[in-house]
Amino acid sequence: MAQGRRAGFIAVGSELLRSGRLDTNSLVAARLLRRCGYALVEKRCLVDDRDEVAHAIGQLLERVELVLVSGGLGPTADDITREAVADALGLSLVRDPEIEAALEARFTRLGRVMPEIGRRMADVLLGAEVLPNPHGTAPGQLLEVRGRQLLLLPGVPSEFEAIMLQHVVPRWGEAAGVSARTLRLAGVYESQVEDRVAPLYERFGRDNVTILASRGRVDLLLQAQGPKAEAELAEMESAFAATAGADLFGRDDETLAFVIVEQLRRKGWTLATAESCTGGLVGAELTAVSGASDVFVGGVVAYSNELKSSLLGVPASLLAAHGAVSEQTARAMAQGALTLGATCGLAITGIAGPSGGSPEKPVGTVHIAAVTPSGMRHAGYRFPGDRAMVRELAANFALDLLRRAVGEGP
Amino acid sequence: MAQGRRAGFIAVGSELLRSGRLDTNSLVAARLLRRCGYALVEKRCLVDDRDEVAHAIGQLLERVELVLVSGGLGPTADDITREAVADALGLSLVRDPEIEAALEARFTRLGRVMPEIGRRMADVLLGAEVLPNPHGTAPGQLLEVRGRQLLLLPGVPSEFEAIMLQHVVPRWGEAAGVSARTLRLAGVYESQVEDRVAPLYERFGRDNVTILASRGRVDLLLQAQGPKAEAELAEMESAFAATAGADLFGRDDETLAFVIVEQLRRKGWTLATAESCTGGLVGAELTAVSGASDVFVGGVVAYSNELKSSLLGVPASLLAAHGAVSEQTARAMAQGALTLGATCGLAITGIAGPSGGSPEKPVGTVHIAAVTPSGMRHAGYRFPGDRAMVRELAANFALDLLRRAVGEGP
Numbered sequence: 060m061a062q063g064r065r066a067g068f069i070a071v072g073s074e075l076l077r078s079g080r081l082d083t084n085s086l087v088a089a090r091l092l093r094r095c096g097y098a099l100v101e102k103r104c105l106v107d108d109r110d111e112v113a114h115a116i117g118q119l120l121e122r123v124e125l126v127l128v129s130g131g132l133g134p135t136a137d138d139i140t141r142e143a144v145a146d147a148l149g150l151s152l153v154r155d156p157e158i159e160a161a162l163e164a165r166f167t168r169l170g171r172v173m174p175e176i177g178r179r180m181a182d183v184l185l186g187a188e189v190l191p192n193p194h195g196t197a198p199g200q201l202l203e204v205r206g207r208q209l210l211l212l213p214g215v216p217s218e219f220e221a222i223m224l225q226h227v228v229p230r231w232g233e234a235a236g237v238s239a240r241t242l243r244l245a246g247v248y249e250s251q252v253e254d255r256v257a258p259l260y261e262r263f264g265r266d267n268v269t270i271l272a273s274r275g276r277v278d279l280l281l282q283a284q285g286p287k288a289e290a291e292l293a294e295m296e297s298a299f300a301a302t303a304g305a306d307l308f309g310r311d312d313e314t315l316a317f318v319i320v321e322q323l324r325r326k327g328w329t330l331a332t333a334e335s336c337t338g339g340l341v342g343a344e345l346t347a348v349s350g351a352s353d354v355f356v357g358g359v360v361a362y363s364n365e366l367k368s369s370l371l372g373v374p375a376s377l378l379a380a381h382g383a384v385s386e387q388t389a390r391a392m393a394q395g396a397l398t399l400g401a402t403c404g405l406a407i408t409g410i411a412g413p414s415g416g417s418p419e420k421p422v423g424t425v426h427i428a429a430v431t432p433s434g435m436r437h438a439g440y441r442f443p444g445d446r447a448m449v450r451e452l453a454a455n456f457a458l459d460l461l462r463r464a465v466g467e468g469p
Numbered sequence: 470m471a472q473g474r475r476a477g478f479i480a481v482g483s484e485l486l487r488s489g490r491l492d493t494n495s496l497v498a499a500r501l502l503r504r505c506g507y508a509l510v511e512k513r514c515l516v517d518d519r520d521e522v523a524h525a526i527g528q529l530l531e532r533v534e535l536v537l538v539s540g541g542l543g544p545t546a547d548d549i550t551r552e553a554v555a556d557a558l559g560l561s562l563v564r565d566p567e568i569e570a571a572l573e574a575r576f577t578r579l580g581r582v583m584p585e586i587g588r589r590m591a592d593v594l595l596g597a598e599v600l601p602n603p604h605g606t607a608p609g610q611l612l613e614v615r616g617r618q619l620l621l622l623p624g625v626p627s628e629f630e631a632i633m634l635q636h637v638v639p640r641w642g643e644a645a646g647v648s649a650r651t652l653r654l655a656g657v658y659e660s661q662v663e664d665r666v667a668p669l670y671e672r673f674g675r676d677n678v679t680i681l682a683s684r685g686r687v688d689l690l691l692q693a694q695g696p697k698a699e700a701e702l703a704e705m706e707s708a709f710a711a712t713a714g715a716d717l718f719g720r721d722d723e724t725l726a727f728v729i730v731e732q733l734r735r736k737g738w739t740l741a742t743a744e745s746c747t748g749g750l751v752g753a754e755l756t757a758v759s760g761a762s763d764v765f766v767g768g769v770v771a772y773s774n775e776l777k778s779s780l781l782g783v784p785a786s787l788l789a790a791h792g793a794v795s796e797q798t799a800r801a802m803a804q805g806a807l808t809l810g811a812t813c814g815l816a817i818t819g820i821a822g823p824s825g826g827s828p829e830k831p832v833g834t835v836h837i838a839a840v841t842p843s844g845m846r847h848a849g850y851r852f853p854g855d856r857a858m859v860r861e862l863a864a865n866f867a868l869d870l871l872r873r874a875v876g877e878g879p
Contacts, residue, residue, distance in 0.1 A: 074681070076499060076508075076509045076510060076511070076512065077499055077509075077679060077681060077690070080496075080681065081491050081492075081493070081495075081496065082491075083491070085491075085514075086490075086491065089486060089487055098486075099486045099487075100486060100515075100516050100518075100521070101486070101513060101514065101515055101516070101521070101525075102485075102486065102513065102514045103511060103512065103513045103514075104495075104511065104512045104513075105510075105511055106510050106511070108510075111510070111511070115511075118528070217855075269487055271484075271487060271490065280487075332749075332770065334749070334752075336756070337753070337756075338749075338752045338753050338755065338756025338757070338761070338765075339742075339744070339748075339749025339750065339751065339752025339753040339756065339768070339770065340749060340753045341749065342744075342748045342749025342752075342770040342772075343747070343748050343749040343750045343753050343860075345748065346746070346747075346748025346749065346770075346772065346821075346860075347748070347856070347857065347860070349822075349823055349824065349856055350824070351748075351772070352772055352773070355748075355772050356772055356773040356775065356776055357769065357770040357771045357772040357773055357776040357780075358749070358769070358770040358772075359767065359768070359769055359770070359780070360742065360749065360752040360756075360767040360768040360769070360770070361767045362752075362756065362761070362762055362765050362766055362767035362768075363762070363766040363767055363810070365766065365810055366766055366767040366809060366810065369809075369810070370767075370769070370780065370809070399776060399779075399780070400773070400775055400776065400779070411756075412759070413759055414759065414760070446757070446759055447757065450753075450756075450757070
């Protein structure tokens with residue numbers, strides 16, 4: 060790793076070892092710790108067992124410079140992280156009267172009485188710094204142990220991220236001198252991006268670039284460190300953006316749907332969707348953006364041929380001649396979406412499988428069309444994978460086609 | 470844990486330590502190992518570092534009866550799991566001529582030449598049993614170490630699961646005598662379920678019941694072991710199903726959308742949706758079910774008031790009098806969905822936030838209506854959480870209201 064500081068992550072919670080749950084705080088940790096100059100090299104999920112957690116903390120503190128523990132700071136008997144740390148390091152726990160008073164005030168404000176066991180959330184490891192929790196009750200705790208850092212944060216995702224952003228990143232991020240930028244690409248596969256960026260590795264260092272790909276979207280994570288980090292990062296960004304070309308749709312936390320909503324707003328255009336095989340996925344993505352209602356009027360999920368005709372005006376003769384999954388139908392659906400009262404239309408029709416394929420139109424065949432005041436675009440695909448993957452690829456490539464269509468021209 | 474055998478899981482792969490990736494094989498492992506009588510007590514993600522992986526395998530073999538390692542069995546230099554195990558246990562690697570020949574044949578079949586480095590996939594730990602990979606090239610390996618089991622499986626999810634199902638579960642599942650069943654509930658919160666099932670814990674054992682909840686859906690994981698496992702499980706199932714009542718919608722892998730598609734098919738009914746705040750989420754859920762096109766004709770995402778009127782026939786005067794988010798509008802939207810050519814309609818209208826709330830109708834206010842040939846149902850909610858959570862709760866409660874509506878009567 061370029062900057063050499065290593066972090067380990069422990070998620071405490073028996074529920075994380077069962078078949079339906081995944082810890083997601085480690086994703087937030089990986090991203091934010093990178094800004095602080097730490098590379099995450101190990102993560103563990105552990106059951107709520109005081110000995111096990113104590114053991115793991117001891118092990119990790121010997122191997123990495125920062126150990127971040129998520130969870131187990133709540134009020135119940137299952138919440139054993141504080142005690143586990145006390146065991147692991149031979150430290151005592153001290154009840155902090157200030158935190159206790161704040162806890163009581165919080166309960167009073169909510170019209171409830173704090174249960175006795177809730178006072179445990181005011182127990183602080185001797186010598187630890189308390190990191191206030193802006194979104195909840197249990198505060199974080201930060202402890203220096205033989206020159207290494209031990210950071211305890213609540214497991215509730217919103218509280219975990221809030222304390223990281225308010226107390227951890229400002230403190231370590233600047234000192235680390237690490238600058239990071241994510242370039243977001245869509246409508247392209249990982250292998251294509253890898254070929255194009257390979258010549259840049261030598262110039263900027265292989266460790267400073269990470270490629271993350273997922274179903275038609277590719278993120279390029281760039282970082283630079285040291286006194287000239289900002290200047291270097293700017294140079295990297297412009298070099299990688301040049302190779303990305305029109306596949307680049309945004310930076311950092313910008314989603315494809317967010318970028319489209321902003322594009323449409325800038326142009327004063329509105330959008331309606333006409334979905335078949337994606338069944339509402341595209342509408343769901345777009346409306347996940349707060350404020351989408353300014354530009355998104357709505358859409359039609361035209362799963363049956365009858366609805367393709369009755370709501371979108373696709374002629375039955377066209378459907379009979381070319382089939383529901385065809386370039387012609389996609390174009391007619393996009394045109395039909397305009398009749399919902401929008402200036403732009405986006406249509407998707409395809410065969411998601413597992414049944415419905417034929418030799419000429421196998422499972423994975425998808426046609427997409429986007430129409431704007433500047434014109435019509437069409438793209439045809441044969442996507443790999445199962446039903447879920449074909450649908451996600453179709454939704455992602457459709458949003459990307461729309462982005463390119465809306466983005467062109469003045 | 471009831472049956473006392475503990476398993477640890479290690480996912481090997483540097484990409485799993487970055488901000489965009491989560492290991493999901495551990496979810497499959499947790500579920501399938503449970504059928505084999507093992508409880509997962511720890512999982513770790515590690516970078517592709519031979520020493521780190523060797524170290525972790527050594528540590529876990531001292532603490533649990535089974536260590537399952539996912540990934541690092543491919544052909545590249547990054548794939549270091551085989552060597553790490555050899556280091557950890559002081560075993561040698563032996564190239565297996567049979568596997569080597571199979572690898573070569575596979576490449577020939579694909580019209581390619583096997584690269585020299587690919588032969589590494591034929592390296593087997595001395596004394597290990599080879600578990601053939603029905604979906605890929607690298608086989609699994611099973612080794613007994615001082616009375617404990619070490620299982621190495623490829624990290625590609627389809628290959629991981631296939632080897633578990635074909636080679637591991639049949640071998641250990643029967644011997645363990647563990648029977649398991651999941652009861653799936655919807656339209657209910659975890660705390661309500663907990664209160665109702667609490668009296669059953671004593672009778673069947675707290676360790677045999679796990680509650681997993683997520684946004685309006687609750688799973689009850691039941692298990693029994695020993696010679697009378699099947700009979701005990703049947704007794705548990707009937708007792709828990711009785712407390713669940715009408716909230717129970719399915720078993721094991723059945724999703725809410727799958728159950729609804731089956732219900733509609735049985736009754737010979739069809740469905741159209743009218744979504745506002747969910748923006749297509751409900752349609753996307755329904756069409757995730759293969760064969761949904763038999764009963765789902767499609768729907769309208771009526772995000773704007775204009776579309777609510779033009780496509781669903783909601784009178785503008787009704788919208789003006791009661792607002793777009795109201796019981797009256799939800800009922801009119803559901804009725805309007807029938808005009809798309811279906812016998813059942815499902816409508817959702819709400820305020821997902823963060824903006825758009827008012828003192829009378831705060832963010833989280835959602836109205837749902839379902840109409841079937843048996844009549845109309847309505848439900849109003851004030852959901853907690855952010856935009857994404859309100860939308861997911863709305864989609865889940867809407868599907869559940871529809872399930873109850875379609876399920877009633879003959």
